[in-house]
Amino acid sequence: MSGGLWMPAGARTDTLPTIPRQRTPGWAEPDPLDELAARLDDFIAAAVHPDEIAALLESDGLTDDRIRERYGVKNSFALAEELYDRVPRRYPEPRDPAPDPWRTSLLACLVRGVVFALPGFGYVLGAPLLAGPQGDFGLPAGTVPLLAAALFGWTWNQGLSHRAHTWLGLGDKPAARRTLLLGAPAGALLGALVALACAGTATLAAVAFAAGQSCYLAAATALLVMARERALLAALAPMTAGALLALVHPIPDAARIALLTASLTVVTLLGLREVAPLKGRGAVFDLRLPPRGRDKPRRTRSRSTAAGLPLSASLPYALFGLGSGVLVVYAALGDVLAGAEPSAVAAPSAVALTLSMGPAEWLLYRFRSGSLAGLRSAGTPRAFRRTTARELAVCLAAYLTALLALATATAALWPHAPTVDGVRLAGLLLLGVVIWTGLLLQSFGAVAGAALICVLAALAQTLALLTRNGGPHTVGVAVYGAAAVAQSALVCVLLGRATTHR
Template sequence: MSGPLRLVPGEWDALPALPRPRTGTRVRPSWAEDPIDELAERLVEQIASAVHPYEVAALLESDGLTGDQITGRYDRPDLFTLAEDLYVRVPRHYPQPPPAPDPWRPDTVRCALRGLVFALPGLAYVLGAGLWQGPADVTGLIVSGLAAWAWNQALSHRAHLRLAAGGPSAAARTLGIGASAGAVGAAGIGLLASGPGTGAAFAAGQSCYLAAASVLLVLGKERALLATLVPAAAGGAGAWLQRPSDALAVVLLLSTVVLSACAAGHAVRAALRSGAPPSAGSRTGLLSSLPYGLFGLAAGTLAALAGLADPLSVVVLTLSMGFAEWLLYHFRSLSLAALRAATSLRRFVLLELRALALCLGAYLALLGVGSLAVDTRPGELLALGAVLWTALLLQAFSLAWLPALVPLAAAAAEAGAAAAGLSLDPLQLICRSAAAAVLAVAAARLLTRPTAHR
């Protein structure tokens, strides 16, 4: 039984033929792992994000894969065949890029500081109320304040243009000349309206402070401005408990005016030393800043008329300005998120309308709570708040004339009625509601265009 087995004639020919290895090629047993799968697993992230096999070929070549490895280890005739095999084996997967930083993320601390510097000057009027001598002084204060608001709004816009084009030094040149001219002009208007006296002096101090505040706010010096308000704010807060003497009130008010002027002058000098003057090509026409001045005039007129009818409503409105600015930034942030998330125009429009309703609704809710807290009329206050916030929103997107002319028309109608001796009770609500509706529709129509968010 130990001898060789006898084979039937022809049986050898029936056996299956064994494959012979090619010269220079190592045969991989059937039970061994496929080295192409190993290669695909090692380079899975890069291969999954490829949009064509040629990208995989370039990846393999940059990985140092040689021709001998391709034909020997991976048993493929050339690089492109191996790349096509890898491209087919690995499913497509295109990872999303990491989220970019949000440039419109609201700075809560900065908005709170700006809200304080918007609200605290109101205490100066509480402190200086005993210095006014009759309606002429009040008229001078109002007229000079309106002139200063209009001028400083236009000046701030122009200074921001110069800041973007030529840096802080260019903005400082504009502010140094424009703020001085505006303070002198507003003080002169106050003198003409009230005549010589304490009213004219108060109007001059008011004009100087408003000019200095505009300089500091444009140059980002909110903390310095807040520090200059300490004397007048402390005196005004103390006046609720015990009214100080006229001499002390004058000292406190002059301290705030002098400190703000010195801080503005220091900020301008520091900015002038920060860089070279801008090129001639960066200059823009004066007409571009005109609508911002008209809006300042309209907003000041509406606020003044609101104060004549209900002074507490102006207090609530002033205290809400910091939150209003925070909401402007938040809306820009929501708009950027909508641009990134929307895959169709319809989806973007819905997200943008939702953002507009959310931000405007939050601001009106704050005004409503404030009106309930001080027991003032909510209708006119909410309508005025909607007008101002929506106009500021449109201005933030460089839409200037519409948010200037609509509030200006409402202010002209109310001022004309007040000059004619008519009652403002129904007219204020009608004019402000109509203006708010026009601006809200304009914002919903214009800001739902993706091109508006460039």
């Protein structure tokens, strides 16, 4: 003992007792906060509030005890604020390109355009069935019930396809199939009744041909809605081959009827197979009784599905189909309505418009894709409007170029086609503007305005022709021009708003 302090033998006198204290990182040991900030650098730099970082830390399983022990702060929120202050704000671009749901195959759209046009060969085969004395409007008697059934079919099936596509968008494929299974046969039956009511002096063969057209439109609608274009293309092959042969060599009427019946039967069976409730591959319909009581499977449906789809929601789409269909018919029959022979029907116009639906569909997707890119890149509403207007002008010009090329080609190849002059060409291109902008509005769900414009244009052209107020082509240019201006203005007003594209 010395100086009042007792020291054990062998103890050093130059050491102090150890006091527990928090370790501070030295130059040889990295700061754990720096390590964590470096590991979460991208996320922290893009965070707009420290609470986002705190949520990430908690999701990684960092408890407040571990945070206090390792980082020397009291909880996850304090650690998040520390990390938020250490890392400067920046918003790095994603490594992978942003998803674009509007990218689609040009080939698939062209196939759909060909599928839309191939039924026109059916009229080549069925021409003898439609022959006869002139009926109303200077057309062969069999043409009137055919056009009436076609217009009804375009109207009905446009509304039907909207309903089925809506169910598909809600994720309820069985409901879409039920809609087509009930609506397609009803449309075919009503179309046949319309043809019968408008028969007039037409022969029974012409009415039967119109009824077959109604059945085809119904079955083809089901196949197109269910994305079975290739099956429909294959089913139309016999009829197409027969029509091409009939253009260069006469074939008997019995062979014509057989080819038409074969393609119609195949298309109808394919449509029925696509929408019928299947149980396995062998049965078409399940005839067993549905389960009852506790054995009945429970189904969960969304609120939108449970509430059902009102019929009024599909009415604008049906009216758009009616209005645009009437305008196309007037464009095709302009020469006959002007007093020309029925053999000079301007079918190339209708064929060109039908074939152009393939490029039109692809350009609709192209516009949606370009507007989505503009929505991501534009910094101000004004810049977005400029981007949208430029994309709209490019897509519309591309469509009109394709329509012009198709119109020139079909007029050159079509037998006895009328001369394509400036008035006819202007009318066709203006009608193309009406159709394409109408489809564009329809793709955004703004079909009510397009339907109103097309229906009013069809009524105006009908009244002008009934009152003999100008020639058909001159009236067509005026009506199509006014409709094109009105619809283009509607497109610019609606699609210039960024909220429309969200």
